[in-house]
Amino acid sequence: MNRRTLIKALGFPVVTVTGALGWMTAARSKNRYYDGPVSDHFDGVRFFTPGQPQDKGLLELARWRLQGGRRDWPESFPSPFRDKPPAEVAGLRSALIGHASFLIQVAGLNILVDPVFSEKASPVSFAGPTRVNPPGIAFDDLPPIHVVLITHNHYDHLDTETLGRLWQRHRPKFVAPLGNDAVIRAEHPEIPVETRDWGGSVELGNGVTAHLEPAYHWSARGINDRRMALWCAFVLTTPAGVIYHIGDTGFGDGKIFHGVRERFGRPRLAHLPIGAYEPRWFMEPQHMNPEDAVKVLRIVEADQALGHHWGTFRLTDEGIEEPPQELAVALQTAEIPEDRFRALRPGEAWEPSA
Template sequence: MKTYSGPASDHFDGVRFFDPDGVAPRSLRDVLRWQFSGSRQRATWPLWVPSPHADVPPARVNGDTVRLSFVGHASWLIQTAGVNILVDPVWSMRVSPVAFAGPRRRNDPGIAFEALPNIDIVLVSHGHYDHLDLPTLSRLAATFAPRVITPLGNDITMRTGDPAIRAEAFDWHDRVELGNGLHVTLVATRHWSARGLFDRNRALWASFVLETPAGKIYIVCDSGYGEGAHFRRVAEAHGPIRLALLPIGAYEPRWFMRDQHMNPEDAVRALQDCGAEAALAHHHGTFQLTDEAIDAPVMALGEALDQAKIPRARFLALKPGQVFEI
């Protein structure tokens, strides 16, 4: 199995990546304890929960407007300055190493693949199957041949799966020109990565700061909260932030998930820490990865905003197919 090889750094020991401010991912023993605990309380999701929305995006969005369409889970289409960008695109029915088992979609993507405009750029945050979906990336490569910007090591996964995927790998703090005045910077986030049992943290993970004509968008695809240091550092290094995309789901049980996934209360703290003017929620309602109910994250988000005395309109939870513009 080919994996990343490069010089050691403050977050790479020469073999594996690590978060200097994070913790190691949970052990297999902890996974088994969670999965087979007699006290486990796993909510039952409906088999299918269709969104009432379906977006047909324009071919391009020019000028200083930014149009964001929620595809579902952590997938977004961002259109601005004549450039079309997909984030962690997943059009597959399952997010799993195999097509016949694993977490299954509970609603259609908010944009039908055939309705996508020409895609120029794809941002892939890390190697977990609900974010790096090889069948979708291969389909995008065959249809649009976009540039794929991803953290170190994930390019190997992509090119091994399909040499036609135009993957470009970067480290934390690298700033990448996307064209038409757009840039994206990879920033540290509290998470980890793996595709199987033997490649844990052999590829890097990241969040993104996208510079647009309407301001900077902080794209957090997966993250724990910890003490909030990652979010405050982004505010210090990249602020002001116009909009943050923040995950709110896949958080129960907390003893197992708190170091890798934020719950809604954490996400509200992350919004306060990064100082974004507004936020959009994601990573909920499409794939059941953990134990909470399908509607629990959105309900808890409203409660957390009320508790923090933040207007609910500042942090919205869209349904697949809904659109937000700045």
């Protein structure tokens, strides 16, 4: 039985496993996305996170799928919110579109992070995780978009169909980690993408700069491209304060979060993922749970945290409402007020208090 047949036998669509949550072979081959010098996190073919676990294999995937414990999700989980953002914000405003997609409005710039407007987090329309709620901001209600930031190339974060629509309508600046320009250009060769390594930065205008910082995660779009494109978190230095956006990460040893605090100071706002974390033995290296996210909040000392990466695409075993419930418990245990770390629903927006 070959790998593809076994994946189907286990009940996973191939595109889901190889895309949003998948496993890949680790055989060395030529990198199809990036050709650059060896570094402390690039071996000449694949990127890696120094000192952190890298890949899980087929046996571990089978163990996860066969052990049971996957909670049911409803077919529909509508959000009570629907946002129609202003055309411009002089200060700071952040709205969750859904899953890990945000519209950040700051200093007159409109910035999208990991925009996904498609119905499925998948390369095909007939398989893969399906939205259980529509985008909290309709595509036609978006203000003029100046910048699009991409954290990594998993299908629930990099949606080439949406990127093409954004380019046709808004002609924004695209910024992504190394190798992701090739992923985007394969579908849309007309889109220019500025790429940077960890520690790199791109000036966005109006006093706003995007800095690419490490995350404990990985990347893949297909069966043989695991970790061939880099992944990152973003720190935005702005006139309204520091914004720390993490698309996906495990907690690991916590060093990367201490590094952000030391380099950039205390963030005004942190976007922290709180979903797609069960079972822990499988997901812990790559996805934080709410308790981990609260640890990050305490390390970086953000004034405000907003929780995302839950309640839109079913990727893992936890129930649809477990992330905010467990976040509330973790905040109470840490003696942090609930309003300092809010689990957002699609279409819900946050602005600093006057």
